[in-house]
Amino acid sequence: MLILHLHDHHNAARLITEKQSLTSRQRDGVFDMARRFLGNLTDENYAQVVIPPRRRIISVTGDEQSGIHLDGEPEADVRHNLPEFDPRAFVDSTDSLYALSMEGPDSAAPIMTALVGQIIEAALTAARSRKNGRLRLPLLAVLDEAANCCKLGELPAYYTYAGGHGVILMTFLQVLEQGLELWGEHGLHKMFTQSIECYGGGIGDTTYLRRWVDLIGNHEIADTQVNTGRGGTGYTRSWRNEPIVEIAELAALEKNRAVIRFPGNKPVLCRKTFWTDTEFAPAIRRSLELYGGQGA
Known part of the structure; x- marks a missing residue:
């Protein structure tokens, strides 16, 4: 906290002070989250990604009333030579x-x-x-x-x-x-x-798929009824709304199809273009051979 105050990060120092005054259970919850985020830094290979090549030993003396003094000396050992x-x-x-x-x-x-x-x-x-x-x-x-x-x-x-x-x-x-x-x-x-939202298939969550059904909307279906009697044959036509696509159809969407929604427009059904069918396929295969993975 003294270091934070020295560099005018007073709000951050105040927040740490508040966290330290919490009950032990609340405090454990706060610091446990920090431990989870910092836990992988115990691995030296991970740690050297975020630390400088040469560490600095920092010492802090004094207090807010008498003044805070910060001293630091670089270590003699160079831990790594990774670029910044x-x-x-x-x-x-x-x-x-x-x-x-x-x-x-x-x-x-x-x-x-x-x-x-x-x-x-x-x-x-x-x-x-x-x-x-x-x-x-x-x-x-x-x-x-x-x-x-x-x-x-x-x-x-x-x-x-x-x-x-x-x-x-x-x-x-x-x-x-x-x-x-x-x-x-x-x-x-x-x-x-x-x-811009894209659904490429393979999801069975009916709530999510229902949202797509509602976004795609309905279309009108014509029903024609034929009535035959003594006076001849009569035709009656009525219209009803039905979803353009059903939940089951979206759940079973073909692998080469996708539904895309652009803001301000209705969703559209698209055909996917796989990288194996593009002009970049040879370069991608060479990259897979060089750097790993399974070529198609």
């Missing part, structure tokens, strides 16, 4: 970054989540510094398996304004329950309403 990643320089460049992680007990998801969050914040800061409020070059953030490997709690809020700053977010979920568990129903709904 600068998020602000990255968002102003044309570079690409591939942040890879896996779900599991030794997952680097907390580090990757922090990295992605820093990049998005750096992009928004850079955009706000420009007259038009947008990045010079748009940033495309493709977050695959986001609910497992990039558990960014602020993601629903980003969806409400990041696009206007040139930060384009693409979030992929394998199952809807992952998003509900992480962001809650309200957060997930916020992401749906503020984005």
